Amino acid sequence: MHPLSPVLHGAKSIAVIVVALSWQTLAQIGFERFALVVLGLAVAVVIFSLINWLNTGYHVVGKELRIQDGLLWRRNRAIPLERLQAVELRRPLLAQLTGLAELRLEVVGGGKTEAPLAYLTVRDAGALRERLLALAGRTQPGEAVATPGATGAPALERPLLRVRNHDVVLSQLLTPQAFFLPFGVAFVVMQTVLEGSWTFIGIASTITAMAGVLLQPVRRVLQDWDFRLARDAGGRLVVRYGLLETRSQVVPLHRVQSVGVTWPLLWRSKKWLNLRLDIAGYAGPQGSGDSKRSDRLLPVGDNETARGLIWEVLPGVDLLALPTTPPPDRARALHPFALRRYGVGLTPEVFVTRWGLLTRQMSLVPYARLQSVRVMQGPIQRRLGLATLYADTAGGRAGVAHDRDLREAYALADELANRARLARNPAPLATGEVAPPAPEPEAGLTPAPASDDEVWQRP
Structure with missing residues (x-):
């Protein structure tokens, strides 16, 4: 994997640690000690991620992708590429800032995404995806594959659709969550004015309720941002979307x-x-x-x-x-x-x-x-x-x-x-064979008249 992979993996853990320590801990021990605690934990997390990165790797043997990872518990997985359904290329926010990407494999009968390969350069991730899809028979060797980090679509793609971001935002404003939010805020303000007090619990409850209501529309806007759809040379759909995390999928x-x-x-x-x-x-x-x-x-x-x-x-x-x-x-x-x-x-x-x-x-x-x-x-x-x-x-x-x-x-x-x-x-008819007559509907059911569609309905 890319040498920056331990830093990106460690950044997620560090963010979780800072949130877990909470503002109450900061108030009790002071800013200097709080910063030292966070720095010490961050160094430990990065060292652990670095050791884990040194023990993680992959290689392709014939039509099989082999992945090994783990520090205390070593895992060696072999994924037959004939079972591979799709390879999705994702770029979370930190990966976009560092020019990296990750691959997620979807296989037949898998209960979850198989072994995300994080992180690779955008070029290496695109090349590996193309190679895996070619070995799996999902595309032809050398055929253009969509890569979200590329400037524009491949020349062989036929654009089908690009959704306006204005419509995406407006559509999420026209949802029950966004529609009833002003009424909820007005109710809370009215209660505060009538009672003449604004407690910490009241503020926290209001912010939590508003965040819960707005979470789904905001998440949909971030996910559907800059939504584009195209057909590639092989006739497949190429889907690209996302703001903080961009995704590229071949369907x-x-x-x-x-x-x-x-x-x-x-x-x-x-x-x-x-x-x-x-x-x-x-x-x-x-x-x-x-x-x-x-x-x-x-x-x-x-x-x-x-x-x-x-x-x-x-x-x-x-x-x-x-x-x-x-x-x-x-x-x-x-x-x-x-x-x-x-x-x-x-x-x-x-x-x-x-x-x-x-x-x-x-x-x-x-x-x-x-x-x-x-x-x-x-x-x-x-x-x-x-x-x-x-x-x-x-x-x-x-x-x-x-x-x-x-x-x-x-x-x-x-x-x-x-x-x-x-x-x-x-089953094609043999030479001279006559197609059998259409079956008659059961009693009480007749096909819709004057229509080529065999829609069963009551007379």
Whole structure:
């Protein structure tokens, strides 16, 4: 690793130590002794990091990446490169200031990111990523790979999108956290004026509450800053984003398991939405935090922009022309106000589901990515003759058809299983062979008339 690696690793530990000592310790022992304590601990941390750096290294043997690290407990790991899904290049703030970067490896079946290689120069990190992807068969040797430290995109890339930072900031101001923050501050000020006192506990509580409310919007702005999207020569998506920590990711389209569309309530006045990708191979379960997943396709944008991006990721899918049918009327007992906001549809390319009243959402799952199909009933659903269909993918998210008629749910499950099988193994007809006729729908279910989309609905 780069010789500055111990300094960067030690800086993180030193910051944690200073915070742990707290202002109370500073007041008790004085500034001079406090500075000596911090300096002594900093030297110890740097020495420990230096020894650990001397015992850390990697080398590539054939199609295997071998990493050794550890001081008291030595670890030797061998990562078969055929299991490698992606290599992400990250540059935290300190790494940007020193011209360094780190690589994070995502492998098939990994429960977490494998052995971050920190830190390398930007040039060395880019070259190593290109070599690993080439050996893994994810790219061709010599093919341009995105590097966040480079000035501009590689010549072979085709730019698709660059989100304005103004829109990113404004979109986060149009969130419930930011919207209700002024009311919370006004309430605290009013209470203080009426009581005529402002205690330390009151100040600390107010600052803590405001920080907690603003944390998520501020984090999203920092992460989505200068968001850019392109297609490289191999047809993959190249995603770059971040302010304090810049990231560069290469996303092969065959690893995209589903596309999610969200229309937040406060965004609909500006006709905005956001798009996310569910990508196979990235560690961390759903909801484990943005730092563990790569799910950005469009942080904020309008319908036409989203329509073009979805066409790039899922060719043939038109976001503004996806037919869906709502649940039967008896499901109104479960959704008294939002029944017509739920729907399900089958297009030639994807399985479409939508739901939500205040925040409206849609999921698009390609048939070839389906792993399993489940039909489930709760006690109330059994009394109403309803069921919910789950179309699971390898990435963790599922297309969910809420509260369908029981027979319709089973018909949908059969149809999805057939389409998934055909999408994975399309069997061409032999010479002179006639295609079999389309299966007839079960009694009580008919395909939508005058449409090429086999959307099952009640007559």
